Amino acid sequence: MTISKAIPKVPTVTEDNMGKATPLAMHLCVFTYHDAGSTKPPPHVRTSLQLLEEYLTDGFVTSTEPILIKQPRKLEDSAYSPLAPWCLEVQGAATPEGQLLAGSVGYIKGQARVHTVIG
Amino acid sequence: MPVAQTPASQLPPTPAGCADLVGQHGPLNLLAANEGDGPCPPGTPTTPAPPSVALSSYSADAQWGLRDVPNANPESGDPKLSLVADIMQHAQALFQEFGGPRQFLQHRFPDLAAQRMFANFLYEEYPPKDTLLYMTQAKAIAGSQSQASNPIRFAHAVALWVSNKADGNAPK
Numbered sequence: 001m002t003i004s005k006a007i008p009k010v011p012t013v014t015e016d017n018m019g020k021a022t023p024l025a026m027h028l029c030v031f032t033y034h035d036a037g038s039t040k041p042p043p044h045v046r047t048s049l050q051l052l053e054e055y056l057t058d059g060f061v062t063s064t065e066p067i068l069i070k071q072p073r074k075l076e077d078s079a080y081s082p083l084a085p086w087c088l089e090v091q092g093a094a095t096p097e098g099q100l101l102a103g104s105v106g107y108i109k110g111q112a113r114v115h116t117v118i119g
Numbered sequence: 120m121p122v123a124q125t126p127a128s129q130l131p132p133t134p135a136g137c138a139d140l141v142g143q144h145g146p147l148n149l150l151a152a153n154e155g156d157g158p159c160p161p162g163t164p165t166t167p168a169p170p171s172v173a174l175s176s177y178s179a180d181a182q183w184g185l186r187d188v189p190n191a192n193p194e195s196g197d198p199k200l201s202l203v204a205d206i207m208q209h210a211q212a213l214f215q216e217f218g219g220p221r222q223f224l225q226h227r228f229p230d231l232a233a234q235r236m237f238a239n240f241l242y243e244e245y246p247p248k249d250t251l252l253y254m255t256q257a258k259a260i261a262g263s264q265s266q267a268s269n270p271i272r273f274a275h276a277v278a279l280w281v282s283n284k285a286d287g288n289a290p291k
Contacts, residue, residue, distance in 0.1 A: 029241040033224040042221035045214045052210050082235035085242035102238035111221075118241065119213075119220025 029084065031067075031114045032103040036074045043112030051116040067110030075104045 013021040031037075043051075075081050081101035107114065217223035228237045 027242065029238040033221050033228075035225075042219045045211075045219050048214050048220050049207070049211055053207060056206060079231075082231050082238055085239045102242075103234055115220040115224065119210075119224050 026069075026100075026105065028114065028118050029102045030100045030105045031069075031118065032072075032075055032081065032106055033115060033118070034075060034080060034103065034106075036072045036080070037106035038108075038111045040107075040111060043115055047112050048116040048119070051113060055117060065110075067114060068108040069110070070106045070108050071104060072106045075106060076101070080104075 078101055081104040084100060084102040213223050214220060217226055224237075228234045
């Protein structure tokens, strides 16, 4: 089942308004590990291990430095991103309006942090 | 930003569901030990969540780390700390084998069915409770064996989509 153009956009924030905007809380299953999720290369092993050590010591905190995200058009198609668990359970395998697909959110900044914590 | 502290005891228990199908391990062990597992079967219990969960307004977050755990002295030889060492060792082996976490995830969950399984796992194992972000190493250390087998808990990251345009069609 392919659903296109049914995926909502996360509200965007212009750079000028970043300091005023309230970050969104997003479940980690909405983040992608697809190559299309970032223009940057994958996080280095050493970086990831340093992050993991930090998580295990101090926890995983993003409140003071939100993950900066994007929604690549490619990942908005369920051919690339699976339906989110809540869609399957609540909506009967349909993507309801207002929902994100699992793995449909990419990164501008914070890819290493998220990949490390979900990996 | 405000930070709300929620006691570990108030965190939700690990629900039954997909995670139970693939073992009694933490995420790293689970992912490594179940190569070839298919997607969760129909009827796998999940925690329903309204749309607002994924896009809920951020209000606060809380987290715990080893430093918040009483008597978590690395010099004491505390077996709970060996759990952390095990996780690090396991992660190091996996990340080095595959080149990093992204490559590992792509290898482990290469297609839609596998990605869906992983999304289910994340959602089941770390159910959204509210807008809190948490990672309760403390709970694993202070808790039972079953809790200790699942040392890393988290629910949300907070995010901003920065764009040149207000409509979000041209993210920077």
